[in-house]
Amino acid sequence: MSNHQKRLSVPKSWPVERKTETFTVKADAGPHGEAGVPLLIVLRDVLGYADSRKEARYALNNDSVLINGKAVSDEERPVGMFDILAFVERDEYYRVFPGEGGRLALTPIDEDSAQSKLGKIVGKRAVSGDQIQLTLHDGQTLLVEEDTDYDGGDSIVVGNDDDEVVAHFEYEAGALVTAVDGAHAGEIGEIDEIQVTPGSSSNNVLVEQTDGDGFETVEEYVVVIDENFVDEDAADAATDDDGGDDE
Template sequence: MSNHQKRLSVPNSWPVERKTQTFTVKADAGPHGEDGVPLLIVLRDVLGYVDNRKEARYALNEGSVRINGETLADESRPVGMFDILSFAERDEHYRVFPGEGGRLALTAIDEDAAQSKLGKIVGKRDVPGGDTQLTLHDGQTLLVEDGTEYDGGDSIVVANEDDEVVAHFEYEEGALVTAVDGQHAGEIGEIDEIQVTPGSNDNNVLVSQDDNGFETIEEYVVVIDENFTDDEDDGETAPDAEAGAETPDDGGDDE
């Protein structure tokens, strides 16, 4: 199986230039499915901290890069929505957040906010022993003793250190949400109405904003904390590849 991915066919969420070269690095199997962006692309094309795969491997081997509190050694590890990237030597922390057009962007956060990450509940089932297993949007699973208070579509904040649920936001009318896909990706507002659609079609969600609002499908909205909007207003957003960062010519295969 090839280790390379053609740039023209990468998912829309990948923040890469599509016509500068033929190939880019391929993400390993892992969180976020096919939308997961290889860590190398984040380090090189988005942040500009490395110029090539060799430099990325050196930085990772030094233990200076963490995702959700875990020190990584694989430059192909997928990075996706709401992951927390920390750079200890730089004392920098970023949250992966939806940008314009659904492309992943990075929002600077402080060290306290970097100790936990937000996840959307996409699955829930009882397991032997009486606990309830929750499955999050990135594939993470965790057990809770009492699952009655959690429903699909809710969001929870999970501590990186011990997977403890430290906050819970219900998916309901009046909740603060962001769109993570579709033409309104990156927009924030409050749920005005959840329109239940009969059959197998997606439910519609009407989201109100100060000036107007938008309509999208249930799958595309994630309930967030109001602190996320503070991060967006006050934090520094890292430049993305389309904003001017160009990939150096390293032979067309991102080595």
């Protein structure tokens, strides 16, 4: 099987120029499915920390690059939405976040924020031992107590070291959300209404914005976030209903 991917056919979330060259690296099997971006593209094309696959491999072999708290040695390992990237030797930390047009972008964060990652709950089922298994958007699974109040569509923040849930954000009217796909990918606002659609069709979500016209999308495309997961100006614009002073 080829290790190359034609640039013209890469998913729209990949932050690569499509017409500069014919091929780019192909993502390995792993988290995030087809939307996962190979780590090599992040190191070479986005951050400019490596000029070639060989340089990227050297950096990775030194255990100086972490994804969600774990050292990574495979330059084709997929990187996706809300992953935490840590560059130990540089003392730099980033969260993968939806950018304009749905392209993945890197948001600088501090070391404390890099100790946990956000996950959207996309699956929930009972398992033996009076526990519940949650499945997150990137395929990660974790066990929680049966009486915990987590529902599909909610978001949780999970510690990288111990997989403990450190925060929980409910999917409900008034929640701060970002769109991660579709025409409004990268936009932020508050849920105004969740319109339940009969049958197998996706529910619609109406999102209001104080600095925009708001938008409508399907609920699969929205993720509940906290103000700490976006830059301060964007969070203020999405949630400031009283026209408070800007500094």
